[in-house]
Amino acid sequence: MSNKEPLKLSEHEEFLIKIKKENFRVHTARISILILFFCLWEIAAELSWIDPFITSRPAAIFDTLVLLNANGELWRHLFITVGETVVGFMLGTIIGTLIAVLLWWSPFLSRVLDPYIVVLNSLPKVALGPIIIVWVGAGLMAVITMSLLISGIITIINVYGGFHEVDQEKIILVKSFGATKKQILQKVILPASFPTIINALKINVGLSWVGVIMGEFLVSKAGLGYLIVYGSQVFKLNLVMTSILVLAVAAVGMYLAVAYFEKKIIRHL
Amino acid sequence: MMKRKILTISNLTKSYHTKNSETLAVKDFSLNIHEGEFIVIVGPSGCGKSTILSILSGLLEPSSGEIIYHSQTYPLSIGYMQQNDHLFPWRTILKNVMLGLEIQGRATQENMDKVIKQLKMYGLGKFLNSYPNQLSGGMRQRAALIRTLAINPDILLLDEPFSALDYQTRLAVSEDIVSILKKEKKTVIMITHDLNEAISMASKVVVISKRPGKIIDTHDIRLSSEGDSMLQKREAPEFMDYYNKIWKELDVHVE
Ligand SMILES: Nc1ncnc2c1ncn2[C@@H]1O[C@H](COP(=O)(O)OP(=O)(O)OP(=O)(O)O)[C@@H](O)[C@H]1O
Ligand SMILES: [Mg+2]
Numbered sequence: 003m004s005n006k007e008p009l010k011l012s013e014h015e016e017f018l019i020k021i022k023k024e025n026f027r028v029h030t031a032r033i034s035i036l037i038l039f040f041c042l043w044e045i046a047a048e049l050s051w052i053d054p055f056i057t058s059r060p061a062a063i064f065d066t067l068v069l070l071n072a073n074g075e076l077w078r079h080l081f082i083t084v085g086e087t088v089v090g091f092m093l094g095t096i097i098g099t100l101i102a103v104l105l106w107w108s109p110f111l112s113r114v115l116d117p118y119i120v121v122l123n124s125l126p127k128v129a130l131g132p133i134i135i136v137w138v139g140a141g142l143m144a145v146i147t148m149s150l151l152i153s154g155i156i157t158i159i160n161v162y163g164g165f166h167e168v169d170q171e172k173i174i175l176v177k178s179f180g181a182t183k184k185q186i187l188q189k190v191i192l193p194a195s196f197p198t199i200i201n202a203l204k205i206n207v208g209l210s211w212v213g214v215i216m217g218e219f220l221v222s223k224a225g226l227g228y229l230i231v232y233g234s235q236v237f238k239l240n241l242v243m244t245s246i247l248v249l250a251v252a253a254v255g256m257y258l259a260v261a262y263f264e265k266k267i268i269r270h271l
Numbered sequence: 272m273m274k275r276k277i278l279t280i281s282n283l284t285k286s287y288h289t290k291n292s293e294t295l296a297v298k299d300f301s302l303n304i305h306e307g308e309f310i311v312i313v314g315p316s317g318c319g320k321s322t323i324l325s326i327l328s329g330l331l332e333p334s335s336g337e338i339i340y341h342s343q344t345y346p347l348s349i350g351y352m353q354q355n356d357h358l359f360p361w362r363t364i365l366k367n368v369m370l371g372l373e374i375q376g377r378a379t380q381e382n383m384d385k386v387i388k389q390l391k392m393y394g395l396g397k398f399l400n401s402y403p404n405q406l407s408g409g410m411r412q413r414a415a416l417i418r419t420l421a422i423n424p425d426i427l428l429l430d431e432p433f434s435a436l437d438y439q440t441r442l443a444v445s446e447d448i449v450s451i452l453k454k455e456k457k458t459v460i461m462i463t464h465d466l467n468e469a470i471s472m473a474s475k476v477v478v479i480s481k482r483p484g485k486i487i488d489t490h491d492i493r494l495s496s497e498g499d500s501m502l503q504k505r506e507a508p509e510f511m512d513y514y515n516k517i518w519k520e521l522d523v524h525v526e
Contacts, residue, residue: 171357178328178351179371179422189374193361 058243066244076248083214083225084252086142090149091210095203097150098157105158106165106191107183123159127151127213131220140221148220149213153206160205164198165191200264207260211253226252274305276341277458278327278426283336285322296322298483300336304426309452310460311469314479315521320462323484324351324428327460350424354431356415358403364414365390365399371422386421393417393451409440416448420455427452429461433468445472446501470494470513471504478520487520 011019040060046052047059054062070076105112127148134144134151172190181189218227226249233241283300286293296319304310312320325331327338328351358367368386372378390396393413395406403411412432419427432448433441449472452459463469469476476490496507504510 169357171353171355172359174330175351175353175357176370176374177330178349179374181374185374189370190359193359196361 054239055237056239058239062240063244063247066240067248070244079225079229079245080248080252082142083218083227083249084256086145086149086214086217086225087207087210087256090146090213091153091203091206093146093150094153094206094210095157095199098154098202099161099199101154101158102161102165103187105162106187112162119155119158123155127155128216128220131216135221142222144221145214145217145225148217149210152213153209156205156209157202160202161195161199164195167198168194196267200267204257204260204264207257208253211249211256215249274307276303277306278304278341279337279339280304280327281337281339283323283326283338284334285319285326285331286334295483297326297333298485300479300484300486302477302486302489304458304460306458307456307474308458309449309472309474310477311473311475312460312462312477312479313464313466313469313517313521314484315481316464318479318482319484320479321430324430324460324462327426328428348422348424350419350422350427352415352419352427352429352432354434356403356411356435358411358414358418360403363400363402364395364406367403368414368418368421370418375422377422382421386417389417389420390414393447407440408436409444412436412444413447416451420451420457425458427457427459427461429459431462431464434464441468442501449501466514466517467505470510470517471501476513476517478517488517490517 043057044060047054047057047061067076105115130151131144131148134147138144138147168191172194173186176186176190214225215227215230218225219231222228226245229245230242230249233239233245280300280302283297284295285297286295300319300323302310312323314320322331326333328349330351358364359370362370365383365387368390369378369383372382372386387396387399390399395410395414395417398406398410398414403414406414412435416432433445436444445468461472463472470492471494473492476492478487478489479485480487490513492513494504494507494509496504496510
């Protein structure tokens with residue numbers, strides 16, 4: 003070899019380099035798939051392998067995006083949908099947790115309500131859509147209610163389950179100090195279940211999106227779900243695809259935000 | 272020297288009820304306890320020892336029998352410590368130790384200073400703001416004891432407080448704890464499975480039969496050892512006599 007004395011790397015350094023290379027390859031592959039997919043889509047449309055009238059095409063999606071951005075429509079619909087989702091999942095988490103606390107507080111109530119919760123959980127919530135519309139009107143409120151219903155029930159079940167997994171002996175410990183029921187809740191149950199509640203948050207983000215888009219399909223006059231339905235009705239597939247793409251980006255963004263929030267908080271536990 | 276009687280337990284009986292069975296856990300358990308005594312209860316597994324402590328701590332109602340606390344202060348304060356330290360992982364050591372005072376609405380600056388002083392005295396001064404998972408098993412156990420002592424209890428109930436520790440740590444921690452409790456002049460009722468530990472820590476050993484737990488015998492422990500350390504006590508000439516006697520009493524009743 004030409005180099006007489008190659009730089010000797012320690013085993014650990016070699017290990018790190020190996021990991022870096024591996025990561026680089028994974029990332030490159032990921033991005034390549036995305037680019038390849040869009041290129042293929044565009045080429046297929048260009049060469050008339052597929053009919054862009056029903057499949058749309060990346061160039062048209064891009065144009066639509068530019069247009070929607072220019073006339074401000076994109077941001078209005080995005081804002082409405084994201085707003086509904088945030089409100090839905092916050093309400094779902096808070097109300098769900100409060101009901102879980104209530105059920106923990108009264109074992110009698112919890113036993114009485116158990117079958118109702120099971121039924122509500124099994125029932126596909128979209129079936130309640132028409133009733134919701136009748137009750138709260140066909141608008142923003144109906145969408146939020148739908149999202150709240152879906153995430154709220156799951157929160158009740160998960161958080162209530164978490165409360166029951168709290169170590170019984172920890173409760174005995176505070177009881178031996180003479181703790182009241184409220185103190186047991188404050189000092190043991192809630193802090194011990196905190197990870198469960200944060201986890202519920204993470205699940206609820208996803209479920210709230212389901213609820214919101216479902217709700218928008220059913221009732222709304224604005225939002226990404228509305229754009230998708232409207233686009234498909236008037237056969238503007240460019241609009242449909244663009245909305246779905248924006249939706250995907252927004253959903254991932256929100257998931258990452260919650261995951262980041264979780265990491266920040268859990269670090270202290 | 273006549274010590275003041277602090278607790279009378281008479282004919283304590285306890286049955287547990289489940290849907291399809293009734294378990295008689297403790298039967299006619301009677302004992303007088305005097306101030307400053309260090310009582311150690313030994314007995315086969317499942318004989319009702321923990322049940323007795325739970326009842327004394329007030330967490331469990333007896334089926335029948337009576338417990339009378341002869342205390343000038345009312346309500347008499349009881350410190351109850353279980354096998355595991357149960358330090359809360361989301362609280363710092365200082366906040367863990369303050370838990371009892373906090374619940375009783377006595378988390379004053381003065382009491383906090385006292386607790387900090389105690390933590391420092393018993394080698395946890397550097398860990399006030401650490402979380403429990405940063406401490407060794409022995410340190411955690413000491414923190415749990417200080418948490419129990421913080422509410423200034425008249426009687427301490429210790430349910431196998433060292434059983435989660437390895438032999439070495441266990442010896443060191445039990446040594447620490449005996450000296451802490453002596454310094455603080457506490458009355459103690461402790462459960463253990465370890466006869467060596469029982470004899471070297473106790474002023475009185477109570478031997479209980481298999482379930483339903485009844486008292487087989489009590490032994491006032493007097494050791495003529497050189498010093499006060501656990502190991503020195505184990506070298507005392509009387510030690511083996513106590514050990515053999517108690518061991519036989521337990522053995523006979525295992526059948
Ligand atoms: N909550 C309960 N419900 C029903 N039975 C119980 C309950 N707690 C304890 N028992 C039964 O009562 C008996 C005494 O239990 P206890 O925990 O007091 O024994 P122990 O002497 O402390 O045992 P160990 O030395 O193993 O800790 C056991 O047979 C146990 O199965
Ligand atoms: Mg026990």
